[in-house]
Amino acid sequence: MNFKIKKGRFLEELSKASKIIDLKSSNPSLLGISIEASVDKIVIISSNGSISIKSSISKKDSGLEVNEVGNILVKGRYLIEILRRIDDQFIDITLIENNLIKVKGEKAEFHLNILDHEDYPLIGFRENGNKFTISASILKKAMTQTLISVDENNKKLSLTGLNFSVSGNELNISGTDSYRLSQKKIILSESLERLDINVPIKTINEFIKIVSDKDEVEFIQSDGYVTLIFGNTIFQSTILEGQFPDINAAFPKDFNSIITLGNKEFAKVISRADIPSEENSSTVVNLKLQGDTIFIKSNIQQIGNFEEEFQEFDLKGLDDQNISFNSKFFMDAVRTFDTKVLEIKIIDNKKPILITSPEDHGLVQLVLPMFTN
């Protein structure tokens, strides 16, 4: 095998591939990145068992010249380190022995031991199934807004990821840890019959790291897998078994008090109430609405307590509420809005609080109250 390629382009794809590699993998060949050089392109594959990535580099943009086709399995970390330190625009890679490649810049020359490509598992990438197309920037933002409610270590497996459900042209992305709930509705430009899968939070995090905002993403559900195709990359993951709870039933519809206030101003008050405590135990924040004032109080174990009054808000409904919640959960929820205004919707001190914004219609954050004396 021998090919010449623009260093920058090659390094970019290798870095993407190396991100998902699990250094603790029990299968040593999964520590490698597979590079397949065919006549007119290079295919780069990596996998950690549950998530797999396949990228192609064509001649366009990459200055690729394949002089001899072939497959190699390299330890990505070292090849990446070497390429980073080479200053030249092009590099040349040659298989010189069964287990050795030569990586050559203009003057620098590395001999690098490689793994046995025959040991690499055959990974099937599923490009067909129930699918829709969405802009990467919209999808990434929605994932970021909803993953805050997901607990990777939840005992209920289906809750350790985000639920994606489509009916008609409405996509709902939902996450919950049973104490809070995040949901984002997105209207798709196409309709499909039915799609309903739970995607592991690790997959979501890796996808967010790799995808670029300008991409269009094809989101494909097939038997046991989700496949995300964007740019020259196929990103595939196993999905979570189990039924996601019917969370639409969890959202209350009628509220006794709806408070409209400045997002930034309120977030600052809550962040002051959320001073981390000595044992990182969670802080309880109390919100008391009384006439034209909101009193925010918190008690930080061992450390002390906090109090602040807040009067810049509009109110619809009852001007008398007294409700407590986990400050971290509330802060996480508030932070997902990049809007000017927030709406805090309260029924009473035993029912969930809802946070929404008129500027982000699709997003709802729900936090259960805490009972305190």
Added chain:
Amino acid sequence: MNFKIKKGRFLEELSKASKIIDLKSSNPSLLGISIEASVDKIVIISSNGSISIKSSISKKDSGLEVNEVGNILVKGRYLIEILRRIDDQFIDITLIENNLIKVKGEKAEFHLNILDHEDYPLIGFRENGNKFTISASILKKAMTQTLISVDENNKKLSLTGLNFSVSGNELNISGTDSYRLSQKKIILSESLERLDINVPIKTINEFIKIVSDKDEVEFIQSDGYVTLIFGNTIFQSTILEGQFPDINAAFPKDFNSIITLGNKEFAKVISRADIPSEENSSTVVNLKLQGDTIFIKSNIQQIGNFEEEFQEFDLKGLDDQNISFNSKFFMDAVRTFDTKVLEIKIIDNKKPILITSPEDHGLVQLVLPMFTN
């Protein structure tokens, strides 16, 4: 106790004080920062047992108003967290009970538990002794250039720090781990009879973090202590016992080959030779000078090997050398020069290599060769 002060100025000094605090300290009162409010200033003291800092904030620049004098001992971490989250320009601190202070912004109000100031040790700051004055930027740079050769875990105690020795108006700052040696000579604007102390590397690192480039530093040796006074801060540390080796004797004077080359260009070649190996074991780099070419080779355990030719250099003396060294040591030494040109001075493959630059007369880096077959 009650005072009002500009938040930014107060936070700046508290952050400085908190940097040296050792959270694992067995003396719980050393977890605190002492704040003493007198009529016209505030004094902030912190210590980890070996290093102590004392800063004063006067009325100038700080808007300080002391309404009631007194001393408190606060857990710095929490007070800093709170101040960071307060948006107001001024804050007001009041001792309201024996173990409780009130920290108040315009609207936000925190009650914070504090420690008992009576438990805080009395720390003597030594402002007199054998001393010289030096610009902080020059001192910091010299420390950074020489500390690379210091091994904090060296078995010989006196080698776990930098040696500062003055005779006449010449200051020598030296560090060594017995395999390499860094020395920087600085000409002072004053002469003193004799100063010779070993300052722990931890002290050096903390000092570098705290001092600002624009400061002038008074460097004071007193019995068992070094004191550095700059700006409004007194920084004091215990020193290391034991005799520092006579390193001036270690520097060879005559060389068989002196190679002059571009710093940046050569550093890049050496960095390519210094690919980290699997077990972070050190890589041996071989430099072979033959006629008009330098061959740089390295062999990275388990990973592979590297080779590059280098021809852009001037040579005085013998054009035939073959010497090997630890790539990390060599790389560290090369990186301390921010000059255009480097001089590599070689005797033979058993004698130390010297690295200097005509643009930084005071700095010498020495690296012992390694014997390889």
